[in-house]
Amino acid sequence: MKKVLKEILSTSLYLLGVLCITYLVIHFVGQRTQVQGSSMEPTLSSDDNLIVDKISYRFHDPERFDIIVFPFRYEDNTYYIKRIIGLPGETVQIDEAGNILIDGEILKESYGKEVIHNPGRAYETITLGEDEYFVLGDNRNNSTDSRDPSVGNIRREEIIGRAWIRILPLDKIGFIKHR
Numbered sequence: 001m002k003k004v005l006k007e008i009l010s011t012s013l014y015l016l017g018v019l020c021i022t023y024l025v026i027h028f029v030g031q032r033t034q035v036q037g038s039s040m041e042p043t044l045s046s047d048d049n050l051i052v053d054k055i056s057y058r059f060h061d062p063e064r065f066d067i068i069v070f071p072f073r074y075e076d077n078t079y080y081i082k083r084i085i086g087l088p089g090e091t092v093q094i095d096e097a098g099n100i101l102i103d104g105e106i107l108k109e110s111y112g113k114e115v116i117h118n119p120g121r122a123y124e125t126i127t128l129g130e131d132e133y134f135v136l137g138d139n140r141n142n143s144t145d146s147r148d149p150s151v152g153n154i155r156r157e158e159i160i161g162r163a164w165i166r167i168l169p170l171d172k173i174g175f176i177k178h179r
Contacts, residue, residue: 031160032167033069033079039137039144040081042113043067043176049168050081050176054161062133062156063087065111066178067163070135070154081163082145083111083178086134088156092126094119094147100136116140120147131156 035048044050044067052069062068062084072078086092086102093101098116100107118141126146128134132153137143145151163176 033081035081038142039139040067040083041139041142043083043111043138044081044163044166047169048166048172050163051165051167052161053164056162057159062159062162063178065109067176068133068135068154069160069163070158071160072151074150079160080135080144080151082135082137082143082154084133085109085136086126086128086146088128088130088132090128090134092122092128092134092146093124094122098140111138112136113139114141118147121149121152122147126153128153129155133159 031052031054033050033052035044035046035050037046064084064087066084067081068084069079069081072080085100085107091101091103093104094116095101096119098119100109100112100116100122122134126134132155134146135151135154136145136147146153162178165175166172
């Protein structure tokens with residue numbers, strides 16, 4: 001009888017340990033998220049499953065072109081995934097030709113799927129605060145991003161993490177390229 005109780009206690013402690021480690025990993029290291037919609041095409045597609053790295057930004061600041069996940073301010077349990085374009089302290093503007101200007105200079109990037117038709121609030125120069133980022137979806141004409149007042153500038157504290165690995169679909173499995 002003692003042996004059975006000892007075995008039950010041992011198994012229970014093992015399962016408790018696994019649950020604690022799982023909890024710590026999900027809340028502090030990484031979590032799974034699923035892409036909904038086409039705003040990040042062609043980089044990410046709807047129904048792609050990703051692992052979000054939640055730890056690296058504890059050691060360094062987000063960088064231009066990082067793909068990040070952050071909560072939508074006006075709807076619980078809704079998260080957006082977008083690419084960082086503007087960094088803290090910079091000015092961002094989108095001109096009539098669809099060019100993205102960072103501190104008055106045209107940004108050289110190859111992520112936008114097409115020329116931007118609607119600059120939104122970036123039609124006028126936006127000055128980012130010391131902890132703010134300007135984000136865009138790669139599918140620029142089909143993305144609700146920092147150009148829209150409902151999203152606006154993203155504060156550093158709102159960033160959950162950086163898209164790290166695509167785990168589904170299996171034919172696209174691998175690390176996500178940010179640069």
